[in-house]
Structures are given as C-alpha cells and as structure tokens.
Amino acid sequence: MSTKKQRRAKRKAKQAERASNPNRVVPLFDSSLSPALQGRFAQWLTERVIPDDPDQVAMFVRRVSLALDDFADQRPGFRPDAWTRADVDGLESMLASIGEEFGPEARIATTLPVTSFLEFLVESDLWAGTDEVATYAIERLEQVFGLRYVGADIAPVDEDEERAALLATGVLQRITAFLDWLGDGKPVTQTGWLKLAAARDLATALDVPVYEHLRSMGDHPYLSGMWNYLKVLDLVDVGSTRATPGPRVPEWTDQSLDFLRSALATWVGGRLPKPNALASVRSDVGAQVIGVVIQAMSSSPVTDADIDRWRDDEIGADLGYLVREYLSAFVAEGWLYYVDGAYVIPEGLRPAVVSAIPEPPDLPDLPAIGMLTLRVELEYVQPAVWRTIRVHSDTMLGELHEMLQVIFDWEDSHLHQFAAGDAVYIPGHQLPDDLDSRDNTENEDLTAVGDILRRKGDQAIYEYDFGDGWTHRMTVVDLDEDEDDDAKQGVVEGAGMAPFEDVGGPPGWEHFLAAVNTPSHPEHQNLRRWAGIPAGVSVDAKVFDVGAVNRQLDRLGLR
Incomplete structure (x- = not known):
C-alpha cells in the first residue's frame, strides 16, 4: 500500500527520474481510471449517491482513482473493472492498513468511494468480472467499513394488517396488560413509584421476574423503564399519592393507528443503543x-x-456477542423476528420502527487531494505580511512547518503548533505518553495538509513562538485536483518583510521599525546594532523576494 509518505517518496523519485532522463517515453495507458469511466462514475454518483455536492463527487472519483492506482502498483495486471477474489482480499488488507496507520476516518473515507465504484460498475453493466466475485467484494468491503446505513423498504401496508401487527408485539401487549391491571388507579410513593406491594403485583401481571429483595420499584430495571415509558405516552398520570389512567388512554382504547405507531416507535427509540461518536x-x-x-x-x-464474519480486532470484547445480546432482547420484545437465521422486521411494523431510527452519523469529510493554494497571513502585523503558497495536499504538517520557517524567515528556535477546528497538531516527540491526557492533540508528522484543509475557504492556524505569539492564518484559495504530482510546491507571491526573531511580537515589531528608521528615536542605535543593520541602510518593511525564498526551498529539498 502507498501511504501518504510513500506517495511523496514516489513523487520525488519521479522528479529525479525526469531530471536524469528528459527524453523518457510516457506510456499511452496507465492503471488509473480512464477519463470516460471517471465521467460516468461521477454522473452515477450525482444521480444515485451525492446529488447536491459536486465537490464531494469529484473527491469520490479522485480517491477511487488513487486507491486503485496504488493497488495496481502492488498487483501487476490488476483490472479496475474485473477483480479476482485475491484482488478483493488484497484491497481489504490495504484499506484496513489505512485505518491502522491513519485512523478509522481515513479508512472509511477511502472504503466508501471504492465500494460505491464497484456498485456503479455492477449497476451500469460495466463489471467484467464474475457475479460471485462482485458479491464477495461488496461483502468484504462492507466488513472493513462496517454495516452501512442502507435504505429500508417501507411499502404501503393495509391499515388493519398494520394495526394487528402492532398489537401483536410483546411491547404493546404489555400496555394492554398494564391498563387492565391499573383499573381506576393504584397507590404510589412520594417519589412517584408504585408502592412495593403494587409493584410486585404489576410484575406478576406483566409476566416479568419479581426480585425477592426488591426494596423499590425504581430498583427493578424493567418495571421502572416500563413505568417511565407509559408516562411519556401519557397512558398513566402519576399524582402525589395515586397513579391513574392518563389522558391518552381513549386513543389507545380506540386503537388509533397513529398512536399505536407512536407507542412502538417510542419504545424502539429508547431501546436502540446510541452510536459512539468516539469509536470507529x-x-x-x-x-x-x-x-x-x-x-x-x-x-x-x-x-x-x-455476524460470525465480523472481526473484533479493534475492540477487546467480541463484537458479535454484544450485538446478539441486543438482538435477542428485541426478538423477545416481538418487534424483531428471527427467521431462518436472519433478522427481519415484518412489513406491518416497519412504518413504526423506521421512525425510531436515529439520523445516521455524518460521514467524515474526505481529505483534499491535489495541489492546494493557500494564503498565509501573519496576523496583527503592519505593514501587512502575507504569502500565497502552493503545497501538495499529502504534504505532512511537519514538512509544512519547515516550509513556513523558510518562507517567513524564522529560525525554528521556538515551539510551534497547528490548530484546526477543535484539534491541535504538534511534533510527535512532544506528545504525552498518556493517551488520555492528549485530549484533541494530534501528531503533525502523521497528519497531511489535506486532512485539515479540504476545500476553498477552509482555514487553519500556524502559531510560532508562544512568547512573541506569531499567528499565521492559512486560508485555502484554490484546490487543483488535476495538478500533476510532480508539480513543485513553493511561494507564488507575497508582500511584507518577515519580522525579526525575538523582536517582541507584533507590538515589538512595530516599535522596532519605528526606531530603526527614525534617527532621533532614543533606541535607534541600540536596535540597529541588535539587528545587525549596517549604517546608512534603511529597513523597508514592504519588500519581499519570492525568487530568493523559492531558491532556499529548493536547496533544502522542500519543493
């Protein structure tokens, strides 16, 4: 697999090859997707997957082309439109490796476009491989990605059939049993729970276990959950001393379909586990x-x-076992069925259950791929100091730091950091060993520029010398996804002399300029000697030499 660092090495190798052999023959074909195929894939994505986001469509196409290009480097003869089972296994391994090195977001950001491309080939009759391999590939790729949020089939259901299906669930049957048991009311404690004797009677009526040492209804997980559920549905009204039928009991009695749906959806919504935003x-x-x-x-x-095929290499407990614990409970509640080894929800229950499904989590933004043009401005400094630079999206932040040190004539004698969103990026050797103490602090040596600056308008901060507080605001002004990997990085234009090191931050720089250019200033001579400015030479704070900076970047191998 070609990692970001390996791609950079490959790009530099290409530069060296071109320099040593300017008359080399460029092959007519390469392993990337043809422009025609890319165009058809982009059209399919727009129509089927990402209808209102042309930038995201372009990113999908570019990421698929890069992923398959990288994979073809490992497997000569690989065809993007006709994979073998060995190809599938190799792709799965490559995508899993991306997750191990760069985290689950990077794995998902590559796997989803590749899976979409395979589905596009099959649906568009462009797949030249066997149906068996296509099915195998989708199954294996989904294991890398995790079960996807697929569309549910919600067909129109006859109202009487839907009502019967809802009332047949264990959940709603217990509502009936509860209301029959409640009658015109039961006594409650000052804390709003049924009194202990009544709670035990209710457990018997609902056919749930009665714990011998139960001291309060609140200590019984099922009874307390059911009680709160019935209060949310307004089927029970809890007063200071007595619980009585709630205001919506007539809707239940009339078997209102909307209310029955709402009752099951409320239960299912409370029973579904919440996705963990911090987990892959x-x-x-x-x-x-x-x-x-x-x-x-x-x-x-x-x-x-x-479920048996799921791998549990990312968590300590067995994933399949934990998932089955939930599914078994849902089956016992009667709204999920287990039929011939598969988990199925009958059509009559689907309108209620689908309304209980939480919104799917947003897919992570895909990293930028291509040549980024950034405007980097030194904040709070007058006259204005800014640079427009071009940098490859796969350049690591650690290398961008080296470039910025040259571009702004710093001496790299102080600490620095990058900041984007809620995250801060610092050199890897400065990260604490304790993972819990890192908070949102990441390794700049494992983070590419395109990971934090992904589209036009995105911004990040580069801060250097926390004492003087030099703040560089970086803004994406352009992203060229078609730029050749061999294109050079560097400065396009700029203005303003970079401040001197240790001058005291923006206020110190302003004071310095006023002093060294004003002979009558009391610190004129001292500051000129400190800065090494020869006699008779004025300091023009507006000058900037683009060529000199780019030559220095060349000498240091940073272009």
Missing part, C-alpha cells in the same frame, strides 16, 4: 445494532453468518 464505525456496537435493524427492513437482512 466498525467497532461501534451501537452503530452495528442500528445497522442490523435497518437492514432488517430491507431485501437483504443480516444473518447470523454475517
């Missing part, structure tokens, strides 16, 4: 359970065999 999609039990429930309403429900 593949290792997140909550996301996987929700994925099973969604696919239980589709034409391709999840089977026990599917």
Whole structure:
C-alpha cells in the first residue's frame, strides 16, 4: 500500500527520474481510471449517491482513482473493472492498513468511494468480472467499513394488517396488560413509584421476574423503564399519592393507528443503543445494532453468518456477542423476528420502527487531494505580511512547518503548533505518553495538509513562538485536483518583510521599525546594532523576494 509518505517518496523519485532522463517515453495507458469511466462514475454518483455536492463527487472519483492506482502498483495486471477474489482480499488488507496507520476516518473515507465504484460498475453493466466475485467484494468491503446505513423498504401496508401487527408485539401487549391491571388507579410513593406491594403485583401481571429483595420499584430495571415509558405516552398520570389512567388512554382504547405507531416507535427509540461518536464505525456496537435493524427492513437482512464474519480486532470484547445480546432482547420484545437465521422486521411494523431510527452519523469529510493554494497571513502585523503558497495536499504538517520557517524567515528556535477546528497538531516527540491526557492533540508528522484543509475557504492556524505569539492564518484559495504530482510546491507571491526573531511580537515589531528608521528615536542605535543593520541602510518593511525564498526551498529539498 502507498501511504501518504510513500506517495511523496514516489513523487520525488519521479522528479529525479525526469531530471536524469528528459527524453523518457510516457506510456499511452496507465492503471488509473480512464477519463470516460471517471465521467460516468461521477454522473452515477450525482444521480444515485451525492446529488447536491459536486465537490464531494469529484473527491469520490479522485480517491477511487488513487486507491486503485496504488493497488495496481502492488498487483501487476490488476483490472479496475474485473477483480479476482485475491484482488478483493488484497484491497481489504490495504484499506484496513489505512485505518491502522491513519485512523478509522481515513479508512472509511477511502472504503466508501471504492465500494460505491464497484456498485456503479455492477449497476451500469460495466463489471467484467464474475457475479460471485462482485458479491464477495461488496461483502468484504462492507466488513472493513462496517454495516452501512442502507435504505429500508417501507411499502404501503393495509391499515388493519398494520394495526394487528402492532398489537401483536410483546411491547404493546404489555400496555394492554398494564391498563387492565391499573383499573381506576393504584397507590404510589412520594417519589412517584408504585408502592412495593403494587409493584410486585404489576410484575406478576406483566409476566416479568419479581426480585425477592426488591426494596423499590425504581430498583427493578424493567418495571421502572416500563413505568417511565407509559408516562411519556401519557397512558398513566402519576399524582402525589395515586397513579391513574392518563389522558391518552381513549386513543389507545380506540386503537388509533397513529398512536399505536407512536407507542412502538417510542419504545424502539429508547431501546436502540446510541452510536459512539468516539469509536470507529466498525467497532461501534451501537452503530452495528442500528445497522442490523435497518437492514432488517430491507431485501437483504443480516444473518447470523454475517455476524460470525465480523472481526473484533479493534475492540477487546467480541463484537458479535454484544450485538446478539441486543438482538435477542428485541426478538423477545416481538418487534424483531428471527427467521431462518436472519433478522427481519415484518412489513406491518416497519412504518413504526423506521421512525425510531436515529439520523445516521455524518460521514467524515474526505481529505483534499491535489495541489492546494493557500494564503498565509501573519496576523496583527503592519505593514501587512502575507504569502500565497502552493503545497501538495499529502504534504505532512511537519514538512509544512519547515516550509513556513523558510518562507517567513524564522529560525525554528521556538515551539510551534497547528490548530484546526477543535484539534491541535504538534511534533510527535512532544506528545504525552498518556493517551488520555492528549485530549484533541494530534501528531503533525502523521497528519497531511489535506486532512485539515479540504476545500476553498477552509482555514487553519500556524502559531510560532508562544512568547512573541506569531499567528499565521492559512486560508485555502484554490484546490487543483488535476495538478500533476510532480508539480513543485513553493511561494507564488507575497508582500511584507518577515519580522525579526525575538523582536517582541507584533507590538515589538512595530516599535522596532519605528526606531530603526527614525534617527532621533532614543533606541535607534541600540536596535540597529541588535539587528545587525549596517549604517546608512534603511529597513523597508514592504519588500519581499519570492525568487530568493523559492531558491532556499529548493536547496533544502522542500519543493
């Protein structure tokens, strides 16, 4: 697999090859997707997957081309439109490796476009491989990505059939049993729970276990949960001394379809685990359970065999076991069915269950790929000091730091950091050993510029010398995804002399300029001697030599 660092090495190798052999023959074909195929894929994505985001469509196409190009470097003869089972296994390994090195977001950001490309080939009759390999590939890629939020099949249902299906669930049957038991009311404690004797009677009526040492209804997980659920539905009204039928009991009695749907949806919504925003999609039990429930309403429900194939290499506990614990409970509640080894939700229950599904988590923004043009401005400095630079998206922040030191004539004698969003990026050797103490602090040597600056208008901060407080605001003014990898980085234009090191920050620089250019200033001579400015030479703070900076970048191998 070609990592970002390896791609940079490959680009430099290409530069060296071109310099040593200017008459080399460029092959007519390469392993990248043809422009025609890229165009058809982009059209399919626009129509089927990403209708209102041309930038994201272009990113999908570019990422697929790069991923398959990298993979073809490893496997001569690889065809993007006709994979073998060995190709699939190799791709799965490559994508998993991306996650190990760069995190789950990077893995997802590559796997989803590749999976979409395969689906595009199959649906567009462009797949030249076998149907068996295509099915195998999609299954294996989905294991890398994690169960996806697929569309549920919600067909129109006869109202009487839907009502009967809802009332047949264990959840709603217990509502009936509860209301029959409640009658005109039962006594409650000052804390709003049923009195202990009544709670024990209710457990018997609902056919749930009665714990011998139960001291309060609040200590019984099922009874307390059911009680709160009935209060949310307004089917029970809890007063200071007595619980009585709630204001919506007539809707229940009339078997209002809207109310029955709402009753099941409320229960399901409370029972579904919440996805963990800090976990990878593949290792997140909550996301996987929700994925099973969604696919239980589709034409391709999840089977026990599917769950058996899940790998649990990212978490300590067995993923399949944890997911099955949830599914078994849902089956016992009667709204999820287990049929011939598969988890299915009957059509009559789907309108209620689908309304309980939480919104899918946003997919992570895909990193930029190509040549970024950045305007880098030194804040709070007059006259204005700014540079427009071009940098490859896969350049690591650590290398960008080296470039900025040259571009702004710093001496790299102080600490620095990058900041984007809520995250801060520092050199790897400065990271604390304790992961819990890192908070949102990341390794700049493992983070590419394109990971934090992804589209026009995106901004990040580069701060140097925390004492003087030199703040460089970086803004993306352009992203050229078609730029050749061999294109040079460097400065395009700029203005303003970079301040001197240790001059005291923006106020110190302003004071310095006023003093060295004003012979009558009391610090005129001292500051000129400190800066090494020869007699008779004025300091023009507006000058900037683009060529000199780029030559220095060349000498240091930073272009």
